Amino acid sequence: MLLLQEFNIEIRDKKGAENLVAGHLSRIEREDDPVPIKGKFPDEKLLHITTPTPWFAYICNFVAASQFPPEASRLYKERLQNDAKYYIWDDPYLWRLCNDQVIRRCIPDTKINSVLQFCHATPGGNHYGSTRMAKKVLDCGFYWPTIFRDAYQFVSTYDKCQKAGLAISRRNEMPQQPIPFFEAFDVWGIDFMGPFPVSNGYSYILLTVEAIATKINDAKVVVDFLKSNIFCWFGVPKALISDQGSHFYNRAMYSLRHKYGVVHRIATAYHPQINGQVEVFNREIKKTLQKMINPSQKDWSQLLEDALCSHRTTYRTPLGMSPYRIVVIKQYNLAYDQAGKQRKFQLQELDKLRLEAYENSRIYKKKVKRFHDQQILRKEFQVSQKVLLFNSRKLHSRWDGPFVITNVFPYGAIELKDEHTNNTFQVNGHQIKPFHE
Template sequence: MKDAEFIFDDNCLKAFQTLKQALISAPIMQTPDWNEPFEIMCDASDYAVGAVLGQRKDKKLHVIYYASRTLDEAQMNYATTEKELLAVPSNKKDAKPRLLRWILLLQEFDLEIKDKKGTENVVADHLSRLENLEPERTSINDDFSYDKLIATLEENNSDMQVETTLAISVIPWYADLVNYLAAGIVPPTLSYQQKKRFFHDIKHYYWDDPLLFKRGPDGIFRRCVPEEEVENIIQHCHSAPYGGHTSTSKTCSKILQAGFYWPTIWKDVHAAIKECDRCQRTGNISRRDEMPQNGILEVEIFDVWGIDFMGPFPSSFGNKYILVAVDYVSKWIEAIASPTNDTRRNQANTRKTVATSRKDWSLKLPEALWAYRTAYKTPIGTTPFKLIYGKSCHLPVELEHKAYWAIRNLNLNYKAAGEKRILDINELEELRRDAYENAKIYKERTKQWHDKRISRIIFKQGDAVLLFNSRLKLFPGKLRSRWSGPFHITKIFPSGAVEIKGQSTEPFTVNGQRLKHYHYAETNEDSQILHLDETPPELIDNI
């Protein structure tokens, strides 16, 4: 008021001098002492955050710096905990993604968070309540790019050389679960169905700072592990001495029994075992690994033969093997006993015709041939004997028990028999054509049935493969792997044959059934440590 009397007495002058002296004295603002620990007192309100940086000397706090900042509209919606952490981000492990970024920025400092009473934190509390009556048009930008974060600064006490470990932060898969359990924050980007699923799953999780646990169907609590621990856990439960290189299901069971859990456990274990070198070199060839069948159709009888050895059998008059030859068209079989062999193949059921001692099998070989030649063969629709001679083979049992043909032909007429034989020979060509058609239809059906039950492995030129060694002897070296390699495919033939080449071998051709893909294990590069004076300029620009 213009008419008001201005009074400035001695008391006012004394108060003014005291305030003036307080503003310029050291206890209010002073330079930091780098040998002493620092203290930050912070507080937050609905529209600002404040902090005071200081050091204690003689149990009295000396202020070094005051700081306060107003919040933008988005930050005003933060929870109380987030507003407090916005002032000074702590190493709180259950923070939301933005809090995790703040944590990474402050991990180079040795911080200790202490709660202070409001009466002892008056300055920071006052700074946080300074409302901005004229808000700025630009909001505070606290969005940090992941690739610009310095995760760790380590100080070398010996030579005071600082090393920087550069890494890309990975938000754990359970971040949203932890944020809800710790602070009641629901992920804002979820749809209605996703929220419904989220609240259904959250009932099975339990937060015990700083760890998250999940209760399984068996009632056991298992720790939820982040992505960076998955590979090491799988290696322990699969490749360690107590792992045993077991299958995917058993390795997953061992991980669950050890008390660990993550959502993609089966998928990750399956991928790791698929690249395990030792596991790839074990096992045999299953029928699902076979190649598609390629039928062989021949027209002329005795034109193409399949020859192979069978055995070894118990020694019979010096013979241990059987040399077998089978005609591809008529299925006519010839066999002789042999003391040696050139190749080792599957044993046959010839033992059904030999005596108990099984030492006279070489004498019973003609009987086995007779039984085979007179047996009906589905591929040709008749017996090999009839296909060769044009008539059925009459067995002794037919004469003994008087079959119809034997009764009718008991008084044998050689003239009539000769005429009938000529008719049989004339019908032989037609019989063989029918056998060819039957064989073609049978092989087509067999191929269709077989090819539906194989895994259809596709090989490409340049693929790495392992070769199954079917001739490997079990003794000595019973535990030796039957798979050799890896080899690389150089050529693929339409018939299922594959040409492969090793590092020290010439190219050679094998059946594709004896091959399987080899998966090289992916190598993870270690974190790179760079000295500050050696940091690339382009990396400094991104920080």
């Protein structure tokens, strides 16, 4: 009878004399029967209907009939007897007196998912988190022992809630990977700033640690800048670092790199930390210009050189000196300084100064990495794992996907595959989270 309590059925006994139709059909004689009668019956286990036993079956049997489960240990019987005092059997339901002195109906395992679905996804559920949803189940008058655990599992695997979860933060970042140390001018980061209010026809700033004002931001401007301001002044670098902008990633840039043998490293989308040195330079130049320009903001192109001079001659903690000194091997000559005989000795200090700068930079980056990695949540991803990708658009799901991981690179980059289009692309591990099915 316990198995039938979840169904709303009524059994009525009808006398054979009153059930004339059934009695007539049972007495009709059939002369030919094409189906032979089998003398043997199949194994009774094949016809056995298997139904899950409710979690409260043993409690119900004890409360209703004082029966213990067969082969139960003495310790289990004591625990069952102790727990049973909180339960009330009121045919056909079992009720429990909870800690808040409210009597709630016990729900069998087969109904748990439907109750959670109702309390979470219906208009009254409002897609709240697991704790609120569990309390809502209790407020509805239902009970089972694992409410909070099941609510957490339900919310964690609910598709829409996963895609509308919390935005990424610094704690979700991958372990920091400082750029390796190179000789001066071997690696250059490059980026565009703008558009700004038009100043003498200029709207953009192209930066590499050097900077120039430009009227537009296209591939021709970038190629001309690299040739005239980098390659001809500081020599051909070994590598360039930039974002995925069309002004950096194009056929003209490919021809230039192929001609001079320069490696181009592309930063993953929405992760400017890969080109961190240029991003820091962007921020400093913006702050400096904000303090120097007029309220009309029309003179920033004229003041750009002054802002660059301030940047070059300012002491940098990672280097232990100013960028100007590591390049020209002497202090900057201000208006009151005079060039002296010490210039000959400063030239001899070139290697010493640069080695000192490299060592200072290595120590500083090591400290920053150690501090950064202590603040983040460790994440590990595996090939073939399904993940969601962060999307910052408003009024849309914050997370897109799921996508399948096809490759895990050693420095935080993850290659994803869209199962619908079979397209693959790379992102930083900071922007993804596991997808729970």
